[in-house]
Amino acid sequence: MPVELYGPVPGRTPVLHAVVSHRGRTTNLWLKLEQENPFGSIKDRVAYSLLSSIFKADLPCARIIESTSGNLGVALARYAQICGVAFTAVVDPRTSRKLVRQMRCADAEIVEVTEPDETGGYLLARLAYIRDRLAVEDRLVWPNQYENPANPQAHFAGTAPEIFSAVPVGELDVFLGVSTGGTVRGFTDYVRHKGLPWRCVAVDELGSTALGGLSAPRSLNGIGASRNSSFVTGQDCPSMRVTAAEAVAACDWVADELGVRVGSSGAAVAGALRWLRDGLGARDMAVVCPDGGDRYEDTIYSPVWRRAKSLTAQSNAEFPKVHSVQFVDNSLVLV
Ligand SMILES: Cc1ncc(COP(=O)(O)O)c(C=O)c1O
Secondary structure: OOOOOOOOOOOOOOEEEEEEEEOOEEEEEEEEEHHHOOOOEOHHHHHHHHHHHHHHOOOOOOEEEEEOOOHHHHHHHHHHHHHOOEEEEEEOOOOOHHHHHHHHHOOOEEEEOOOOOOOOOOHHHHHHHHHHHHHHOOOEEOOOOOOOOHHHHHHHHHHHHHHHHHOOOOOEEEEEEOOOOHHHHHHHHHHHHHOOOEEEEEEEEOOOOOOOOOOOOOOOOOOOOOOOOOOOOOOOOOEEEEOHHHHHHHHHHHHHHHOOOEOOOHHHHHHHHHHHHOOOOOOEEEEEEOEEHHHHOOOOOOHHHHHHOOOOOOOHHHOOEEEEEEEOOHHHOOO
């Protein structure tokens, strides 16, 4: 029998509008808060879109398998549970224990790859495990978030138009974190398709090779990858790399001044703040915040973790002044 896609529809997440200024220049900062998706992150959109693509293809499917650094695994586990399909999450020792527990509670089978691959990361090892298992197991389906066009499509059809509905017409710089590159690809396709005067800016953690470059140890989870993205290159749009210290400082600024806790999204916020300080940004700057601080209590928001990673606090002098903060009326979001 074909499997049907059930479960809460992701999207229509809130946008927080902050009016900020730096050295006399006023900027509208628009934060798209993806933690308000049904299962807590932007990857709910991707999970929904991936599952829709494989269920429509009507493949014989008794179990789904996917490699995940956490967010996608939680979303797939919850949707698979609702749809009555078994799910295997292939994770590694860096995956948040909290997210692993959430996947387990949603009946997911957890396979933890413990041997790093030749890059020193675990992504290639996770993918090798999936390929080995696909070779021997019938009716096992891999959505493949790294190559499936349904990943960027979720942002082309959802995240990007929702921002379009929430911000004024005109120039906009949109800061997007990179892992698979699906978000950036969905946005760049949308901007081209609509002919918008938007600049997409890809933000990655220093040491990630998602957009090319040399690999080095990284501290943040959720953002970055140890191999090149199949969806985007460093040439597709302006890009920048930020340090974990910058991301953590940006998380603190957002929590203290705007009143919300974001997760590794702090990296994309840090990218926007850097452009703002350097006077590079447009009058309107949007940041897509993939998840919330609730998933980072043992890392970004833990003093112990910060000390272990030698991430010392930065001076507030370099942060913009905040004049007002308010949510954009969600009823205005027409998709
Ligand atoms: C912190 C962070 N940055 C960026 C992303 C976007 O990832 P991708 O490039 O796979 O769309 C995610 C996805 O969960 C994330 O958690």
